[in-house]
Amino acid sequence: MNRLARWFSGGLIAFSLALTASVHAQQPLKIGFGMSLTGPLAGNGKAALISMQIWAEDVNAKGGLLGRKIELVYYEDQTNPSTVPSIYNKLLDVDKVDIVVSGYGTNVIAPAMPIMMQRNMVFMSLFGLNVNSKFNYDRYFQIMPAGPEPAVDWSRGFFDVATSLNPKPQTVALVGADAEYPALALEGARANVKRAGLKIVYDKSYPPNTVDFSPIVRAIQATNPDIVFLASYPPDSAGMVRAVNEVGLKTRIFGGGLVGPQFASLRTQLGSLLNGIVNYESYTPEVAAKYPFLDQFLAKYQGRAIKEGVDPLGFYLPPYAYAMMQVLEQAIKATGGLDQAKLADYMHAYEFDTFVGKVRFAKNGEWSVPRMLTVQYHSVAGNDLEQWMKPGKVTVLYPASYATGTVKAPYQDNRK
């Protein structure tokens, strides 16, 4: 009888354990983040969210991760840095998410960093410029291909292209918005100016809500610079490009760090005003052969983006938002769990195969090799979107392994 009772008890315990394990296995793997769905960066925030949702659907269609379905738990941060700490505290304490990733952009990534460091969480971030330089957190990783010295590498291509002109340019004007990203981009530009031995003749910033940029462009023109480097967000990119065309800026190279021309809305609205500008891009159809698996993702993304009223091209951010999740997916699979220390060690040690190519992280969590493209827009006519879907409007100038042509200068001769 005693033996029977023992067998029965043992069986019951084993059954309970199996049931618990089974219930646990069926619990979703929660990935938490804040995302800007309203406010100035909402366009990119929504585009990133669509990409991450596509990734979750793709993984779930294949049976999930570690045998668990993926559940994205996200909250709207209103593009407001002050909302970020409470969002991540709630994700970790109330929602009990297994993994956290960042929202889009430097100004919402930085406020989450102290929480990640306190909780020892791996923090995969989406397009933050040089965030870890102040924190030096060894579990921070960043998917933007800015390179190991993000602030400097960000504009390295622009200045390498500009100084390759013959005769070599001598003077430079630096201008940007009074905001986080432009300030960091200008800081890096100053380092590149020093490296190239150029003389700064104008170095000023403007308030983000500036309406008329023509006084700024005239003040720049009065210094007669060979190079004009601009770091701006979409509304001021549009304002500056229009003012530059209205005033008739004469310089050899103009551009560098304009956020906006990467997206369909500004491309179609500015049209031929973009001609001649040298700027950065993270992907362009001219180099599609280097991204063999991206087409299938873009086809899925573009279908949804039109319905959601966000960037219908999806060249700039969405592939990288998807790649960010692919990195985590591969690290979780390889380590076989969610141990944050093991994940961080693995992500530092190994290379990842993603839709945007091979990704390897440097010690500071940035890409070990910069791969942001420096391009020049040309031959843009009219305002239709179709012309941007296929090669022909962009020459890739940098890095050399991706280059499809050489820069055309001076700027004023290539404006139209």
Add this chain to the structure above:
Amino acid sequence: MDSSTALVLNAIIAGLLLGGFYAALSVGISISFGMLDVVNIAHPAFIILGSYIAYIVNDRMGVDPILVSIVVSPLFFALGMLLYRIYYLCFEKRGQESLRGLAFFFGILFITEVALILIFGVDYRLVQTAYSGTTWRLGPVDFPMRLVVPFLVSVTMVVGVQLFLTHTFFGRAVLAVAQDQLALRLMGVNPTRVKGLAFALSIATAGVAGAFLIVIQPVQPAVGREFIGLVFAVCVLGGMGSIWGTLLGAFVLGLAESFTSTFFGPSWAPAVSFGLLLAALAFKPSGLLGR
């Protein structure tokens, strides 16, 4: 002409053109806040609504956005009437207009923004007009049509509002409401009706200003918040309830911004503009043309 003279002349023209645009943004606030004592913090939301209506008609039918805004201004007028009626019945009539009324307009601001996000998405929108890429040059001075056309229509609108207020019975009734509602009631005029019509006029001007905005710069649903401080600053600087004062205040801030950007660096522009506002209020607390 040397380059510094050309810079000065261009700074003056750019400042005046910018000031004209600021006047269009602010004239509605001058009526609602300056004359009617209604703190319509949602005014920029109606400016953005005007931008989107101008955008959608321009995008689908190719009609000039400013023309669209003038054609649809009666709709904005009707919307203003409705909004004031709700405000009056829920807050003003009960004597709760100060704090709860402010919360009401904050709510309207957020609801409008979210509605625009749901309908149009969060992408930036901009219109192309026949004159957007044209710049007239008079010697060394530039006249970008992207700013000249809104300037001309704006000044016409502001002068029209002023003439309307000073040369019509209704306009004088609005001015009387601003001064003494009880006296107006004793004269047999219903101040609530007058305030409703005046508030509607202020919303109609916001709709037109929205078209100017989307001609000048890209717009997304939340961009209106950036103008809340500016429109109230123009109204206070010019003098509460003074339409000429609003125009003058807008020109002062436009010129200050343009000169600061040209000669000292654009990041100083807000400090100089609001420094001027503080200085003007210190020496003339009622504003430049306030009574």
